[in-house]
Amino acid sequence: MNGSIVSWLVLAISTISTFSGIARASASAQCLGVDQRSLLLELRNSLVFNASESSKLVQWDQGADSWSGVTCEDGLIVGLDLSDESIFGGIDGSSSLFMLKFLQHLNLAFNDFNSSAVPSGLANLSRLVHLDLSYTGFAGPILVELLHLTQLRELYLDGVNMSAEGSGWCGALSSSKLEVLRRISSRSLSGTNTSNP
Numbered sequence: 001m002n003g004s005i006v007s008w009l010v011l012a013i014s015t016i017s018t019f020s021g022i023a024r025a026s027a028s029a030q031c032l033g034v035d036q037r038s039l040l041l042e043l044r045n046s047l048v049f050n051a052s053e054s055s056k057l058v059q060w061d062q063g064a065d066s067w068s069g070v071t072c073e074d075g076l077i078v079g080l081d082l083s084d085e086s087i088f089g090g091i092d093g094s095s096s097l098f099m100l101k102f103l104q105h106l107n108l109a110f111n112d113f114n115s116s117a118v119p120s121g122l123a124n125l126s127r128l129v130h131l132d133l134s135y136t137g138f139a140g141p142i143l144v145e146l147l148h149l150t151q152l153r154e155l156y157l158d159g160v161n162m163s164a165e166g167s168g169w170c171g172a173l174s175s176s177k178l179e180v181l182r183r184i185s186s187r188s189l190s191g192t193n194t195s196n197p
Contacts, residue, residue: 036077037062040070042096049111050086057085071105079105083132090116098124109134109156117141123148134158 044060051058056069071079077100090113091097098121106125109132117140118133128149139161146152 039096039099046095047087048089053086076102078102081107083107084110087111091119093119093121105130107132108136112137115139128152130154132156133160
C-alpha cells in the first residue's frame with residue numbers, strides 16, 4: 001500500500017510540474033505577441049547600453065520564449081524591470097517604451113541617463129502604479145510628469161537631481177500637485193537634490 005501511495009504522489013507531482021510548465025510557456029507566448037515583441041525590440045535597439053554588463057536587454061530577441069525583466073498579466077505587458085542594465089544616454093519622448101499602455105510597474109533604477117530630463121512620454125503610461133527612477137542620472141523638473149500618473153502609488157527617486165533653474169520644481173507646487181504626492185503611499189527621496197537656485 002505504501003508503494004502505491006508513493007507512486008501516486010510521484011505521478012501527481014510530475015503531472016502538476018508538466019502542466020505548470022505548459023501554462024508558463026503559454027502565458028509567455030500569449031503575452032508577447034508579434035506587436036509586443038516588436039515594441040520591446042524597438043526599445044532595446046533605441047537604448048544605449050553596455051552589452052557585457054547587461055543581464056536582461058542582451059537576451060531579448062525575436063525568437064525568445066521568455067523576456068528577462070518583462071512581466072505579463074492576462075496577455076499584456078504590465079511590468080518592465082530594466083534596473084542595473086548599464087543603460088546610458090537618454091530616453092527619447094517618442095520611445096516605444098511609452099507605447100506599452102498597460103504598464104503598471106516600471107523600474108529604471110541604477111542606470112545612467114546622463115543628467116537628461118525625465119522623459120515627457122511617462123505621461124502616456126497612465127496605468128503606472130510603481131515607478132522607480134532611483135540613481136538614474138535624470139535631472140530637472142519631475143513633478144510635472146507625475147501629474148498625469150493618477151494610478152501611481154509607489155515612487156522612488158533616490159539620488160535623482162531635482163534641482164532646477166528659474167521657478168524650479170519647488171515653486172511650481174500647486175495644491176493639485178501636492179495632492180499627487182499625498183496619493184502616493186510609498187515614496188523614497190533619499191539622497192535626492194531638491195535645491196532651487
